[in-house]
């Protein structure tokens with residue numbers, strides 16, 4: 001299961017009427033995308049700077065971390081909160097970090113790959 005803490009560009013909505021649009025509609029728009037029903041501006045369902053993360057998604061993410069046996073952390077410096085703090089909810093056995101640069105938690109992990117994420121993940125079997 002994937003919980004998209006920062007949202008997704010695959011879901012978009014009219015800021016005026018709430019109508020939903022897929023990525024195809026956005027990609028086929030010229031300039032700022034507008035709603036075909038009311039003319040409102042369409043915004044991707046992503047969390048921008050200074051916007052709050054979705055509370056339900058946070059809860060589901062923390063619950064998944066609390067109940068898994070192995071936590072694999074990929075492509076994050078673990079320096080940006082609140083997501084960086086989610087690791088403290090982990091009660092399982094193994095923590096693996098895959099990130100090009102080191103993180104503050106590397107010394108507490110069972111396995112650390114400070115390498116290019118794509119090259120490491122490609123070799124996972």
Ligand SMILES: [Zn+2]
Pocket residue numbers: 014015016017018019035036037038039040
């Ligand atoms: Zn609209």
